[in-house]
Amino acid sequence: MNRIKQTFEQKKGSILSIYFTAGYPELNSTLNVAEALEKAGADFLEIGIPYSDPLADGPVIQNSSQKAIENGMTVKVLFEQLKDLRKRVSIPILLMGYVNPVLQYGVERFCASCAEVGVDGVIVPDLPVYEYEEMYRSCFESNNLSNIFLITPQTSDERIRKIDELSNGFIYLLSSSSTTGKNLAVSTQTEDYFRRIKNMKLKNPAMIGFGISNNKTFSKASEYANGAIVGSAFVKLLGCENYMEKIPEFIRSLKEG
Amino acid sequence: MNYQVNENGYYGTFGGAYIPEMLYPNIKELRETYLEMIADPVFKEEYLGLLKDYVGRPSPLYLAERLSEKYGANIYLKREDLNHTGAHKINNTVGQILLAERLGKKRIIAETGAGQHGVATATVCALKGLECVVYMGEVDIERQAPNVARMKMMGATVIPALSGSRTLKDATNEALRDWINNPVDTHYIIGSVVGPHPYPDMVARFQSIISEETKWQLLEKTGNSSPDYVMACVGGGSNAMGMFYHFLDNERVKLIAVEAAGKGVDSGESAATTLLGKEGVLHGSRSIVMQTEDGQVVEPYSISAGLDYPGIGPQHAHLYATKRAQYVSITDDEAMNAGLQLAKLEGIIPAIESSHALAYLDKMKFKGDETVVICLSGRGDKDLDTYMKYFNL
Numbered sequence: 016m017n018r019i020k021q022t023f024e025q026k027k028g029s030i031l032s033i034y035f036t037a038g039y040p041e042l043n044s045t046l047n048v049a050e051a052l053e054k055a056g057a058d059f060l061e062i063g064i065p066y067s068d069p070l071a072d073g074p075v076i077q078n079s080s081q082k083a084i085e086n087g088m089t090v091k092v093l094f095e096q097l098k099d100l101r102k103r104v105s106i107p108i109l110l111m112g113y114v115n116p117v118l119q120y121g122v123e124r125f126c127a128s129c130a131e132v133g134v135d136g137v138i139v140p141d142l143p144v145y146e147y148e149e150m151y152r153s154c155f156e157s158n159n160l161s162n163i164f165l166i167t168p169q170t171s172d173e174r175i176r177k178i179d180e181l182s183n184g185f186i187y188l189l190s191s192s193s194t195t196g197k198n199l200a201v202s203t204q205t206e207d208y209f210r211r212i213k214n215m216k217l218k219n220p221a222m223i224g225f226g227i228s229n230n231k232t233f234s235k236a237s238e239y240a241n242g243a244i245v246g247s248a249f250v251k252l253l254g255c256e257n258y259m260e261k262i263p264e265f266i267r268s269l270k271e272g
Numbered sequence: 273m274n275y276q277v278n279e280n281g282y283y284g285t286f287g288g289a290y291i292p293e294m295l296y297p298n299i300k301e302l303r304e305t306y307l308e309m310i311a312d313p314v315f316k317e318e319y320l321g322l323l324k325d326y327v328g329r330p331s332p333l334y335l336a337e338r339l340s341e342k343y344g345a346n347i348y349l350k351r352e353d354l355n356h357t358g359a360h361k362i363n364n365t366v367g368q369i370l371l372a373e374r375l376g377k378k379r380i381i382a383e384t385g386a387g388q389h390g391v392a393t394a395t396v397c398a399l400k401g402l403e404c405v406v407y408m409g410e411v412d413i414e415r416q417a418p419n420v421a422r423m424k425m426m427g428a429t430v431i432p433a434l435s436g437s438r439t440l441k442d443a444t445n446e447a448l449r450d451w452i453n454n455p456v457d458t459h460y461i462i463g464s465v466v467g468p469h470p471y472p473d474m475v476a477r478f479q480s481i482i483s484e485e486t487k488w489q490l491l492e493k494t495g496n497s498s499p500d501y502v503m504a505c506v507g508g509g510s511n512a513m514g515m516f517y518h519f520l521d522n523e524r525v526k527l528i529a530v531e532a533a534g535k536g537v538d539s540g541e542s543a544a545t546t547l548l549g550k551e552g553v554l555h556g557s558r559s560i561v562m563q564t565e566d567g568q569v570v571e572p573y574s575i576s577a578g579l580d581y582p583g584i585g586p587q588h589a590h591l592y593a594t595k596r597a598q599y600v601s602i603t604d605d606e607a608m609n610a611g612l613q614l615a616k617l618e619g620i621i622p623a624i625e626s627s628h629a630l631a632y633l634d635k636m637k638f639k640g641d642e643t644v645v646i647c648l649s650g651r652g653d654k655d656l657d658t659y660m661k662y663f664n665l
Contacts, residue, residue, distance in 0.1 A: 067436065067568040068554065070448045071292040077435050089566035114290055115553045119567030140292040145280065165293040169455055192294045192455045
């Protein structure tokens with residue numbers, strides 16, 4: 016069984032997922048960071064494939080991507096690094112990246128490599144529903160990979176239903192229409208939107224992301240969804256000195272305040 | 273062969289809308305309304321009215337006699353350089369501002385490289401009293417100070433793009449990020465035939481006025497509306513697409529698209545996308561993109577800021593793949609000399625972008641009576657500084 020599904024079956028709420036960029040801050044830090052995050056108590060991880068033109072990302076993740084590319088990170092290098100993944104990490108792992116590096120690596124080869132190293136799912140923000148269905152779905156499914164779609168406050172109910180139908184892991188609920196790294200300002204409007212989604216009783220679990228940076232926003236998000244995703248706030252920490260030592264406290268404070 | 277977009281937004285295998293979900297509602301809204309809006313008689317009347325009285329269209333089709341004599345062909349220049357704001361860019365911004373107005377948008381964003389599209393956008397925003405924000409690479413802001421000043425005079429806010437290589441590609445990313453963060457009240461006026469569907473088709477339609485006029489002007493002047501050759505420079509490819517548009521289905525008309533080779537296609541400093549790029553996704557569409565083996569977009573180079581883009585529009589990729597148009601390239605040096613030559617022979621100082629198309633005349637062999645139309649996409653005022661430095665004027 017896919018590890019993502021297992022996680023959502025075992026744990027009903029306050030699931031914490033952490034995003035970080037592969038090859039950042041150092042080319043070979045990827046697996047060390049993943050291992051430390053699991054030890055510290057993260058429930059699953061999203062490893063970012065760096066891209067030169069990450070248009071859904073704010074400055075923090077942009078800079079980490081640029082640094083990772085300078086460090087020599089590529090899709091090929093990442094899969095090399097992930098060969099030892101399942102010896103060191105047992106929680107679900109998703110790869111998150113833009114479509115062009117995946118296309119250049121080859122979609123089928125990419126899916127096969129994911130399956131080979133034990134990656135459970137993929138998030139490609141600029142791979143739209145139509146293109147996924149027409150060209151990529153069968154390849155993802157035959158490799159037992161969950162493809163994670165995003166929805167925003169502007170996504171229509173009809174489209175949410177369609178995305179729910181196509182999803183097989185969880186749905187990535189954006190706290191607002193924004194690039195990554197903004198602070199979530201919880202307004203009645205946001206809560207109405209979270210509630211609307213909750214009341215739709217989707218077949219897939221939902222995780223809230225974008226703007227989740229501390230215990231307050233994490234707890235708020237967990238009221239409306241199965242959990243939340245923290246990206247920029249953690250990537251910022253990776254930019255600090257002695258970042259490995261700071262990981263346990265970062266996770267603890269997210270969960271407990 | 274069909275050279276136009278299909279109902280899913282593709283030209284053959286190129287095109288589509290590779291955008292994050294945050295942009296989906298905006299793109300869907302455009303997709304569902306643009307054709308109807310453009311076809312609406314009231315829209316058409318206002319669009320054509322503005323093109324006539326504000327932009328100064330039709331732009332002349334000028335038989336360049338001394339240039340013709342030199343090359344042994346009948347060479348006509350389509351004078352987009354005489355448009356208000358000095359280039360073809362305004363054909364598109366006039367169209368899109370009317371569209372934005374009908375969609376009830378209050379705020380306009382745009383990207384710009386050399387500043388021509390930024391100026392054309394700031395112009396129509398002033399005309400309509402809409403807020404205007406233009407993203408421009410920090411490096412380009414320094415290189416193109418007069419255009420920055422023009423935009424500011426017309427009330428636009430110019431925001432430096434500080435990410436990546438700080439040029440056009442990054443300004444486009446910043447504009448897309450702005451749109452993601454302001455999805456409801458904002459319209460993004462893309463300046464070329466690039467971006468997610470329906471932008472490439474929409475911009476091509478607004479620029480198609482160039483070839484529409486050319487056909488009747490040529491008929492008037494020569495008794496024949498189809499030339500032997502049509503030539504234009506290609507960065508993203510909007511003037512070329514406008515110049516080719518109404519000739520696409522007339523296969524007797526040979527189409528030549530001229531890319532910027534920069535310091536030479538093997539120099540590592542070039543923008544010859546069809547030669548150096550491969551299939552990939554950039555700024556929301558699948559096309560030909562200059563990139564590394566790993567799929568990282570590389571920074572192109574050309575002396576002309578308007579051709580300094582690492583991709584081409586998806587329709588161009590399709591014309592290239594189907595061989596409907598021939599894609600060639602011209603170096604900085606060849607373009608600069610062609611610019612100087614036009615100034616000396618015809619008293620017209622072309623934009624360095626347009627000089628690339630002119631320079632290709634040197635590589636052609638004419639039989640003597642052929643008709644050639646070259647899109648003179650912009651005037652050289654903005655490039656005087658570069659011409660001065662290059663020729664020690």
